[in-house]
Amino acid sequence: MTTIGQESQAILEARGVGKYFQVGGGFRPKQLRALHEVSFALRPRQVVALVGESGSGKSTIARLLVRLMEPSAGTILFRGKDILQEEPRRASLGYRAQVQMIFQDPFASLNPVHTIANHLERPLLLHGKARGAAELRDRVHELLETVELKPAVELEARYPHQLSGGQRQRVAIARALAPGPSVILADEPISMLDVSIRVGILNLMERLKEERGISYLYITHDIASARYFADRTMVMYAGHLVEGAPSEELMQRPAHPYTQLLLSAVPDPNGSMKSALQEKSGAPQLIDPPPGCPFAARCPSVMKVCRQEMPGTTQLDQERWVRCHLFGHGAESGPEELLKCSNDPKTPRQEHRNW
Amino acid sequence: MEAEPSTLLSVRDLRVEYLTPAGPVCAVDGVSFDIGRGEVLGLAGESGSGKSTVAQALLRILRPPAVITGGQVLFEGEDVLGMSEARLRELRWRKVSLVFQSAMNSLNPILTIGEQIVDTILAHERVKRSEAVDRAVSLLKLVGIDSARLTSYPHQLSGGMRQRVVIAIALALEPPLMLMDEPTTALDVVVQKEILHQVAELKDRLGFSILFITHDLSLILEFSTRIAVLYAGKLVELAPSQELFHAPRHPYTKGLLSSVPSVRGPRRKLVGIPGSPPDMRKLPAGCRFHPRCPSAMERCQADSPELREQGPGHIKACHLDSP
Amino acid sequence: MSFIWQLLENRKASVGAALILFFVLLGLFGPALVPGDPSDFVGAPHQPPSSEHLLGTTGQGQDVLAQTVAGARTSLAVGFLTGFAVMAIGALVGMVAGFFGGWLDSVLSFMTNVFLIIPGLPMAVVIASYLHPGPVTIGLVLVITGWAWNARMLRAQILSLREKDFVLAAIVSGEGRLRIIFREILPNMTSLLMSGFISATVYAIGAQVGLEFLGIGDVSVVTWGTNLYWAANDAALLTGAWWTVVPTGVCVALIGFALVLVNFAIDELSNPRLRAERTWTRLLKHPDLEGGLSTPVVRTSGS
Numbered sequence: 001m002t003t004i005g006q007e008s009q010a011i012l013e014a015r016g017v018g019k020y021f022q023v024g025g026g027f028r029p030k031q032l033r034a035l036h037e038v039s040f041a042l043r044p045r046q047v048v049a050l051v052g053e054s055g056s057g058k059s060t061i062a063r064l065l066v067r068l069m070e071p072s073a074g075t076i077l078f079r080g081k082d083i084l085q086e087e088p089r090r091a092s093l094g095y096r097a098q099v100q101m102i103f104q105d106p107f108a109s110l111n112p113v114h115t116i117a118n119h120l121e122r123p124l125l126l127h128g129k130a131r132g133a134a135e136l137r138d139r140v141h142e143l144l145e146t147v148e149l150k151p152a153v154e155l156e157a158r159y160p161h162q163l164s165g166g167q168r169q170r171v172a173i174a175r176a177l178a179p180g181p182s183v184i185l186a187d188e189p190i191s192m193l194d195v196s197i198r199v200g201i202l203n204l205m206e207r208l209k210e211e212r213g214i215s216y217l218y219i220t221h222d223i224a225s226a227r228y229f230a231d232r233t234m235v236m237y238a239g240h241l242v243e244g245a246p247s248e249e250l251m252q253r254p255a256h257p258y259t260q261l262l263l264s265a266v267p268d269p270n271g272s273m274k275s276a277l278q279e280k281s282g283a284p285q286l287i288d289p290p291p292g293c294p295f296a297a298r299c300p301s302v303m304k305v306c307r308q309e310m311p312g313t314t315q316l317d318q319e320r321w322v323r324c325h326l327f328g329h330g331a332e333s334g335p336e337e338l339l340k341c342s343n344d345p346k347t348p349r350q351e352h353r354n355w
Numbered sequence: 356m357e358a359e360p361s362t363l364l365s366v367r368d369l370r371v372e373y374l375t376p377a378g379p380v381c382a383v384d385g386v387s388f389d390i391g392r393g394e395v396l397g398l399a400g401e402s403g404s405g406k407s408t409v410a411q412a413l414l415r416i417l418r419p420p421a422v423i424t425g426g427q428v429l430f431e432g433e434d435v436l437g438m439s440e441a442r443l444r445e446l447r448w449r450k451v452s453l454v455f456q457s458a459m460n461s462l463n464p465i466l467t468i469g470e471q472i473v474d475t476i477l478a479h480e481r482v483k484r485s486e487a488v489d490r491a492v493s494l495l496k497l498v499g500i501d502s503a504r505l506t507s508y509p510h511q512l513s514g515g516m517r518q519r520v521v522i523a524i525a526l527a528l529e530p531p532l533m534l535m536d537e538p539t540t541a542l543d544v545v546v547q548k549e550i551l552h553q554v555a556e557l558k559d560r561l562g563f564s565i566l567f568i569t570h571d572l573s574l575i576l577e578f579s580t581r582i583a584v585l586y587a588g589k590l591v592e593l594a595p596s597q598e599l600f601h602a603p604r605h606p607y608t609k610g611l612l613s614s615v616p617s618v619r620g621p622r623r624k625l626v627g628i629p630g631s632p633p634d635m636r637k638l639p640a641g642c643r644f645h646p647r648c649p650s651a652m653e654r655c656q657a658d659s660p661e662l663r664e665q666g667p668g669h670i671k672a673c674h675l676d677s678p
Numbered sequence: 679m680s681f682i683w684q685l686l687e688n689r690k691a692s693v694g695a696a697l698i699l700f701f702v703l704l705g706l707f708g709p710a711l712v713p714g715d716p717s718d719f720v721g722a723p724h725q726p727p728s729s730e731h732l733l734g735t736t737g738q739g740q741d742v743l744a745q746t747v748a749g750a751r752t753s754l755a756v757g758f759l760t761g762f763a764v765m766a767i768g769a770l771v772g773m774v775a776g777f778f779g780g781w782l783d784s785v786l787s788f789m790t791n792v793f794l795i796i797p798g799l800p801m802a803v804v805i806a807s808y809l810h811p812g813p814v815t816i817g818l819v820l821v822i823t824g825w826a827w828n829a830r831m832l833r834a835q836i837l838s839l840r841e842k843d844f845v846l847a848a849i850v851s852g853e854g855r856l857r858i859i860f861r862e863i864l865p866n867m868t869s870l871l872m873s874g875f876i877s878a879t880v881y882a883i884g885a886q887v888g889l890e891f892l893g894i895g896d897v898s899v900v901t902w903g904t905n906l907y908w909a910a911n912d913a914a915l916l917t918g919a920w921w922t923v924v925p926t927g928v929c930v931a932l933i934g935f936a937l938v939l940v941n942f943a944i945d946e947l948s949n950p951r952l953r954a955e956r957t958w959t960r961l962l963k964h965p966d967l968e969g970g971l972s973t974p975v976v977r978t979s980g981s
Binding site for chain 1: 578632
């Protein structure tokens with residue numbers, strides 16, 4: 001597999017990570033392929049978005065990286081060290097301090113019986129970020145002010161149910177910041193929030209990136225928010241990463257047919273619901289999947305080879321790669337030609353070209 | 356405002372309150388709009404805006420503690436708020452059907468989808484069973500499901516398919532109005548696009564009207580003819596969708612539009628709206644949006660603005676540039 | 679502890695709590711108010727209530743009031759202690775099984791299921807007849823036969839709480855397992871533990887009275903159960919001596935009623951929907967609005 005980016009720079013890296021579950025016991029247990037051959041790297045101060053539909057395995061990646069689950073295959077490197085080797089049973093406190101997570105549902109991720117202050121004091125104490133009651137109090141106030149929750153003195157005494165969704169998500173961010181992490185995995189951090197406050201959360205995360213040098217893995221189903229927030233975007237389908245590119249380029253010139261499908265399905269305020277989609281719908285088969293590319297069954301450009309073997313990774317240029325036979329060595333046309341050819345107005349994906 | 360003859364549904368000053376231990380909470384406060392025949396009216400709003408409450412109040416299916424405390428709802432000229440139980444039963448489903456977000460999970464798990472469509476038809480119309488089955492087949496075809504699926508049980512279908520079945524059931528009696536409350540929010544974008552594309556086609560073909568409710572602004576702009584924006588139980592702006600998109604007048608609508616990232620057009624810095632939607636139990640005085648409004652004036656803190664005509668078919672409730 | 683305060687504001691809970699308090703005080707101080715050994719023969723057998731013996735005498739000529747009051751002490755002590763032990767053991771087993779999972783869960787769940795399958799009372803009868811009779815034995819027997827139900831219920835609750843995001847967030851913060859169990863999960867189960875304790879106590883009091891009534895237990899110790907045992911032995915009902923049965927019976931029923939009331943109240947508090955329903959049914963007492971399936975329309979003056 002081609003590794004993406006320069007390894008030496010990567011802060012957190014997944015190499016060939018897979019996660020398989022046994023389902024349906026009995027005499028013929030089946031295998032559910034939640035993740036397969038996932039490789040990517042997150043560099044310092046970088047925001048990488050992971051976009052996919054529900055069930056594509058994007059949340060599983062976050063849970064593997066924060067060690068809430070163990071991968072079935074592959075390695076996870078943190079600052080170049082194989083953490084599964086170094087800390088086999090469970091993550092060390094040191095790793096926990098460096099790699100934090102924000103959950104999707106701010107109504108579920110805060111404990112209803114604890115105060116806001118309590119939520120922040122625990123990680124501060126656990127990771128030795130404060131000694132003594134006075135310092136602890138100061139640190140809690142600092143954290144609340146960092147996430148723009150004011151007045152801190154009033155808010156710290158409240159319970160989660162006394163806060164709005166947006167305020168809770170800010171508390172969750174403050175909790176993730178408490179141990180001083182260098183990486184935050186954000187699993188759909190805005191999807192449960194009201195539309196008018198979503199951007200505020202993304203802007204806050206952006207500011208924290210600038211101020212504290214935090215890298216994010218931003219997991220979302222909303223490709224437009226990935227474009228807004230992330231430097232790079234990777235697209236996931238049925239447990240596979242199918243394409244990765246700088247966000248803007250991915251939106252302007254999607255290479256993989258699935259990326260093109262996703263983009264054409266995004267609601268368009270200027271559209272009229274009249275344009276139909278080219279691709280067939282249907283959920284991918286995750287349990288005992290057939291050989292070949294998981295998107296083959298829905299792909300409008302499917303070839304014979306797609307149903308036989310999984311395409312390898314093709315590097316389109318320094319920063320872009322795709323896993324698709326259209327761009328592989330077996331394809332009739334080279335990648336450059338194909339990207340150009342999709343600019344031809346006759347092809348169905350023409351609508352994305354001229355934004 | 357007088358309802359025009361082409362008007363299918365007319366809502367005037369609708370008021371819905373929830374009776375809570377701490378006193379009544381007004382979830383919908385004086386909302387008025389019309390839906391014309393063949394039209395898609397979008398109802399946009401955040402949590403607590405009262406958009407779902409409006410839909411359920413129209414069908415009178417809200418259960419206490421919710422109580423309708425004022426206003427008028429006319430469907431084809433008939434007063435819904437004064438209807439008898441028997442008349443309401445006829446209104447629901449024959450005249451107005453409802454598709455809501457979790458409807459796909461409310462299908463009966465022990466009946467095949469065919470049986471459920473047939474049962475809906477037989478419950479409301481005196482037709483032969485064989486005729487009902489024929490209609491079920493054609494309904495499934497309408498929503499893009501193979502008729503072989505007639506004998507499938509809900510658990511054998513994906514979420515998107517089940518939501519299509521729900522839409523088929525909603526269309527079964529050919530009601531003139533369909534209420535769609537976040538119909539595709541639980542589904543993936545690709546499935547959402549497919550379903551709504553199909554609904555739009557069916558609407559053109561069959562000529563029914565839709566009240567389309569969602570928090571997703573881009574979606575509502577693409578799908579609706581006109582859009583009503585609700586904030587904290589009040590209607591703040593109503594305009595044709597293209598006009599609302601290109602020339603929003605209310606600061607809340609403007610704020611919403613600048614909160615949504617897009618995959619199209621130039622990438623720009625978005626600001627969102629500061630603060631959060633208000634707690635309906637502790638509403639601010641005056642204009643309910645003023646604590647979050649970038650152009651709030653002194654007047655906004657005391658006076659609740661009235662709805663005013665801004666242009667043809669465009670109304671808003673805001674003190675800005677009004678006498 | 680705001681939960682406790684909320685609970686006391688509830689009418690059902692306050693009535694129940696007052697009754698329970700009354701019985702607890704009766705058990706603690708009653709024997710002091712009714713002096714003398716309740717087992718002493720103080721008068722002629724089967725005397726109806728009189729000024730001398732307020733609740734009459736038993737078939738042996740003992741004072742019924744003294745026996746009822748003395749019985750309250752042992753029966754309640756055994757009942758509450760057993761209830762607590764049943765809840766505590768159930769909670770411990772359920773929590774360990776639910777949180778740690780794996781082989782530990784398999785073993786504990788298997789044990790729980792075995793104890794659930796064995797019919798409780800017959801097994802209690804068998805065990806009790808082998809052990810040295812007495813209230814402590816009865817309590818022990820009831821703990822052995824009663825813990826499994828609680829364990830199973832709490833395990834299920836832990837299993838669902840363990841997957842909650844706030845627990846996962848605590849793990850990601852680096853919290854240790856014990857802290858997660860006791861600080862993150864346990865406080866979210868207060869109402870469940872309380873109602874588990876109360877149900878177990880109701881079960882313990884009832885089963886204890888039942889077993890002792892059957893004569894399994896030390897019949898020389900004065901408890902509510904043995905009171906009824908002796909009443910039956912002395913053919914109280916055949917001779918029409920209702921006063922030997924009714925006081926104890928009423929006490930057992932009242933304490934059971936009080937505990938169940940408190941349990942209802944806990945249910946109401948932990949389920950806000952039930953609470954809300956009480957409010958609006960009160961507010962909507964209008965003939966037009968009852969029984970309708972549709973949203974009520976109430977026009978206030980002025981509209």
